[in-house]
Amino acid sequence: MEKALREKARELLTTGEANVIIGYEWNRRKTRATPAFITKADEVDRLIFNPLCVNNLSIYLTRKNKDILRMGKPAIVAKGCDIKNIVVLISEGQVKREDVVIIGMSCNGVVYKQGLWKGELRPEIMPVKCHNCDVRNPHLTDFVIGDHIDFTPPETPRGMVFDKIAALDAKTPGERWSFWLEEFSRCIKCYACRQACSLCYCERCITEKNVPQWIETSAHQRGNIAWNLVRAMHLAGRCTFCGECERSCPANIKLNLVNQKLVLTVKDAFDFKSGYDEKIHPPMIVFSPDDTENFIK
Amino acid sequence: MSQENTEETQATETTETFEPKIMAFVCNWCTYAGADLAGTSRMEYRPNVRIIKLPCTGRIDPLFIIKAFENGADGVLVSGCHPGDCHYTAGNYHAKRRWIAFRSLMEFTGIDTRRLQFSWISASEALKWVDLINNVTDEIKALGPFMDFKNLKG
């Protein structure tokens, strides 16, 4: 698979179809996969692909990384889950489909965090998204690397995140509040969650807007609650559950729970799943007169 | 700011004397006019609500609601034109979508959803406005001060 990937990369760089390959390479000790930017055909052998390739590289297609945009036309090595984010970026006008070459990778799953890797991909070290993945054969690509994968995700999504959501839903509001207060109190306002997210591409994040300062920047409970609620709201209907925010959080805040909860809400209320069709607008900016709720008096 | 309030409310207010602070975000064309009609008709209702008028419910951002709670609101009320009646044709439909998601988020994070109430009130529904204010005020009075937010460490 790596061989095919490298050949494709070489071809793209040689023909000039792409100026930079955004992919993965080993770190010095060959213990971790890390993002790589290959611009020369004779460097394509640095490219790797394996279950350590957890990063969602679509972040490098956004306006946040202007120096990467300046490198020329990118070809991006992307798993199906990463492609979902590219789909949203296209639908929100951030990337033009013709401006990016998508090298889709057939994927059997990755590790939740690289530190868990002991040389073998076991179900216990895979994130919930992999167990429920319906894009192991990537969906919006220019090329696909790897063989077709026969995998049918469970009909109703399963895994720790879903169990935990169900468990929380079953609790009283007071218990849920205590839970989240504890979670969000750990927030150190490093904004790694935002920076890791390719859909948090704002020129100026709302928390950096200080006239007026809607969200207090202090890492106290009040500021943390406001930030985490607004971050979640801003991803409602857009989040593809790639999990990069939670993976990047140095405080291990369970951001996947709150993200997935809104994914489920949007699915139930508006019958929308993010990341599949680049021609459809995200649901929070459109409406249907038939939207139903049970709380407006 | 809220710390002061917290001490004050804790020290002096019991449910007997507690008068909740309720903030209402309403649209200019329907609910604001409905509230005006309640006045013109000399109806009477609880005095706990402070209205902020906006052109349309479509203008209402969840940020407003969070900020109101941060500033010590014990309840927040959001109200606008009935679906199909929006002065701007669709602002309230947009608002409804936003509220569906935001309310789900509030519910999930355990923020007491009884503290945030949504309503459609037309320019002619003065009585509905009066009932709503009375009911919401009484309900929130019964719930007591919104300590979840007031107790947040600043």
Add this chain to the structure above:
Amino acid sequence: MKAMYLKKAELGKLISSVQDSGALFVGPVVDAGNVVYKEIGSASELTGDYIIPVTTYKQWVFPQTEVVATFAVTKEGVDLDGVDLDPPDVVVFGARACEAASLASLRSVFTWGEDDEFYTRREDRITVITVGCTAIDDECFCTTVELSPASTTGSDIYLRETTDDEYMAVAVTKKGEAFIKAHHGVFHQKRAAEPELVELKLPEPIKGIKKEKISAWLARTDNYQSELWPRLTRKCFGCGACTFSCPTCHCFDITDEGTAFGGERRKNWDACQFDHFTAHASGHNPRDTQFKRWRNRFMCKFKYYPDKFKTTGCVGCGRCIRVCPVRLDITEVMEEISQISE
């Protein structure tokens, strides 16, 4: 002062003794899957199974957010009321040698020119009890930056584990001596035979890295524009987790929070990795891309800091490598600079 001994089983006694004196006891605990420093109530909360906590204890000398003044808006203007800080005594237990070395660096910054009393008053009242490392991981590189698990810089008391479940305690500073005296009931002198110490684990110094070569290379101004910076660091997406977990990073922002009636002025952690850190009001941003921000961090640690304060800017704790979501490894940059500097 002679070496004293402390039974691991008697840590609880130490904690009670510290608490009785009115001080906070801070130590490594497992929280949400991470080992972090936290104020604790009893010994059972402590963990001994860690390389180094994910977060630093700098939050007890330089809190992430603190009120430095309160204000009230009046008809005449704004009444500003400064905070006269009276911090509690804090005992940090289980620190690592690398991290302990960082307090000196922080002090240099916060006493540069004017004293920042919000820092100094806190630092004056903190007692650092370091435990020598008996385990390391791939990311540890203290020995590469001329420190080691045996360094006692910055520690008030230095502990070594013994094979019979005790700690051997050496007071490094006067503060340390005073601490042992104050809690003499918990420490004891050893019996006849000298106890066997658990061997310290030292990370292998990274061969390719030569500190002096890095300094020389950084001193050449044209290297500021080197192609190396974007090449090695453009993968950084600016999350700032490295700075927030770094024991020597110290940047902060002053912000006002409040209502129409008044509020608080706060000192909050900030990070050079954030894109708006250097943004001007005009909209111009001199560090407009992420590699420039990362370059600044590196320059700060290995040039600005040593130049200005003659202290180290990097203690080799490896936290920034562990937390980095794109696995940008500072030692790889150090190594490459050392090599091209040949």
Add this chain to the structure above:
Amino acid sequence: MSRIGVFICQCGTNIADTVDTEKVAEEMKKIPGVVHTQDYKFMCSSPGQKMLKEAVKKHRLDGMIVSACSPHMHEKTFRRACESAGINPYMCEIANIREQCSWVHHDKTKETGTVKSLDLTRMTIERLKKNQPLKPNKIPVNKRALIIGGGIAGIQAALDIADGGREVLLVEKTPSIGGNMAKLSETFPTMDCSQCILTPKMVEAELHENITLMTYSEVEKIEGFIGNFRVTIRKKARYVNEELCTGCGDCWDKCPFKQDSEFEHGLKKRKVIYTPFPQSVPNIPVIDAPNCAMLQKGKCGVCAKVCGPKAVDFEQKDIVVEEKVGAIVVATGYDLMPNEHFGEYGYGRIKDVINGLQFERLASSSGPTGGKILRPSDGKEPQSIVFIQCAGSRDEKKGVSYCSKICCMYTAKHTMLYRHKVHDGQSYVFYMDIRSGGKRYEEFVRGAIEKDGAMYLRGRVSRVYEKDGKVIVQGADTLSDSQVEIEADMVVLATALVSRPGADTLAQKLGIGYDKHKFYNEYHPKLKPVETVTAGIFLAGTCLGPMDVPESVAQGSAAASKVLVLTSSDEMIKDPTTAIVNDFTCNACWDCVVACPYSAIEKTDIKDREGNVIRRLAHVNDGVCTGCGTCVAACRSKAIDLKGYTDEQVYAAINAF
């Protein structure tokens, strides 16, 4: 620091009874930025306003609060006073302490009302501190109008606008104006001959100096906004030079080829070079290109040979023109529901089952039979006709849910016309309900039944089939609870009115809304019946939904009056409460563009000197924006804000809560 004046109105005793206005004035003095406070009996009275203006001068105020009645009542009054005192009117804000305070809190100790008034006034003061002076938007207005559709509604609108002195461009898709009304024989309830009342209007439209007719033309693209639309129109090739043609008719006399006439609904043939009907306006033929031997195969050319003025031009091409107009009236009319919906009625299968418009043609003296009612199958005079109402209407399953509104009336008319022409003929009408609301309409229907002997049967028809040259109609008469079978000579279906094919495409080009039946949406069904959500675009006639001729004419005139109001001055003054984009922070995610109910936000490119696009930005068109603020809430980075209701203003009000 601001210099704010706060004025508390006692409103006689209306406020003062339950609010201690003096105390409110006293307390407000303590707020930073407030330099003057005062309470007074009637702020809105002329001494009150005078006082206000004097205070502005004396205390050099730069903003003012009036705590009084609802802003819906006197905001304009006080803002005007503000303006005449020399401060920007948008630096005046109203705190509503009457409708929403003194009148609803009856506490005579005044405590309740006073506390609330203090809060409301304070919140408004803090909000005012963040106000910015605003200037009304002035938008230049192009005084030409475009009418899309040359039926009666469009013609009426064109004539009224043209009589009002404005230029009109009337675009019609078919070769002639006149629309569906030109096909009608007589009109209910007066039984005027349709042609007799319509033709003069058609001619007037053609000759009017302010009207330019563009027939056989279609609107392709519409850009711009109210007062400033750019319209791209395709003038389809007629193959006849309009300048040279005299309309003599030699060409169509000699043309050897025939096709079904669209105008006659297939009851008659027309030539391949033709005018739709004899009174066509303009009276200039077109060549039906796909069926013309010359154009398709290069053989024939008879028309060109016989044409005296040499007007036939086989080389003619479509012409695309761009026109600038300030207002648009859409009057695209209706169609009848297509045949395939009426299998059980035999339509399209049985020759003698026809629709209402075909019957109109049969009854018309200029129609295919010269006004004689003759069956299409054998040309015999039918001795009995069955009329089936609600063919497709009020039938959600097989047709449409709505009532087509005019069928009850025209069916009654048909029975009368039939009886007048075939004196011993018997008509039967199957109906669901008779809906004859309207001036003299009920009397008209009664006349059909009582004077002209129409047999009305309340019930539906289950089956229509042919037998021995008759059309057998089986149905129910629910009033006598019996099954009915009628051996008729002919059946006329009152087919449902539906929107024009392509109505949705045109609506998308115009940026106006349409319902699930693709009828266009009025802005407000009661108060703005001919406006659309897109400012400057108006509606008239059956493109809105089924209606009869008088209603269509009324709407044409109504739309015309709206156009005349809009074009009455060179500039349009618009409320400055519009959204504005911060160019530095816009992400170009287009959320605002999608969310805007008015399509008021455009995508723009920022280019460098070489013309390369370096950034893309959203841009609000002040001419179109109505200030709802939906875009502001949709914008994640708050790069868009709403003047008059900015985030800062709202924030300040919440912070003073």
